[in-house]
Structure formats: structure tokens, C-alpha cells
Amino acid sequence: MKWVTLVLMAAIAWFQYSLWLSKGGWRDMWQLQDRVVAQEEKNQALALRNTALAAEVMDLAEGQDAIAEIARVDLGYIQSGETYYRLVRRNP
Template sequence: MKWVTWVLVLALGWFQYSLWLSKGGWRDMWQLEQQVAQQQETNHGLQMRNHALAAEVADLASGEAAIAEIARVDLGYVQNGEIYYRFIDLNTH
């Protein structure tokens, strides 16, 4: 009867090892859950960036005000009748 007990204890130990430590066990599952959480954070940031870009594209497609704003900021565009002031910080030069 003692050998049957030992066989059952060894079988139980083997099954516990398979459950907790082997490939596809709980440890792997926890690592995969962490990877999924990191990827979801990355995806959220990318979705926010995509929404901002889509809004900018919609502004550019729908009106001239957005185009004029970009021309002013990026290219220094000044319309007729406007006065352009440039402020120079003397501490940086």
C-alpha cells in the first residue's frame, strides 16, 4: 500500500509542476498578461495620436483657416494689412 501512496504523491507533484512551472502554465500566462497590458497602453497612445491627426486632416480639408494658421506658424506668413512683430530674447544670443 505504501508504493501506491508514493505513486499518487509523485503524480500529484508532477501535475502541480505542469500547472505552475511548465510551458503554458500559470507563469507563462502572467507574463503574457503583462505583455498584453503594455501593448494596450502603447495602442492607446497611438490611437490618441491618430485621432489628433484625423482632426487636423479634417480641419485642412474643410477650411482655409487651418491652412492659414499653418502658413503663419511654420512659414511666417503675414497677410496684407497685418503688422508682424518679432520678439528676440537678448539673453539667448
């Protein structure tokens, strides 16, 4: 009877080891869950960036306001009939 108990205890120990520590066990599952959460955060950030880029493309495709704004900011564009004022600070 003792050897049956020992065999059953060894089997339980082996199954517990397989469940908790071996490849494909709980430890690996927890690591994969952490990786999934991190990847979902990256995907959410990229989705927001894609939405902003899509809105900018839509603005550029539909209207001249976005093009004029980019020209003003990046190239210093001034439309005809506008007055340009440049403010210069004095050094104390």
C-alpha cells in the same frame, strides 16, 4: 499500500509542476497578461495620436484657418492688410 501512496504523491507533484512551471502554465499566463497590458497602453497612445491626426486632416480639408496658421507659424506668412511687429530683447 506504500507504493500506491508514492505513485499518487509523484503524480500530484508532476501535475503541480505542469500547472505552475511548465510551458503553458500559470507563470506563462502571468507573463502574457503583463505583455497584454503593455500592448494595450501602446494601443491607447496610438489611438490618441490617430484621433489628433484625423482632426488635423479634417481641419486642413475643410477650412483655410488651419492652413493659414501653419503658414504663419512655419513660414512667417503675413496676410495683406496686417501689420507685422517684431520684438527684439536687449542684452543686459
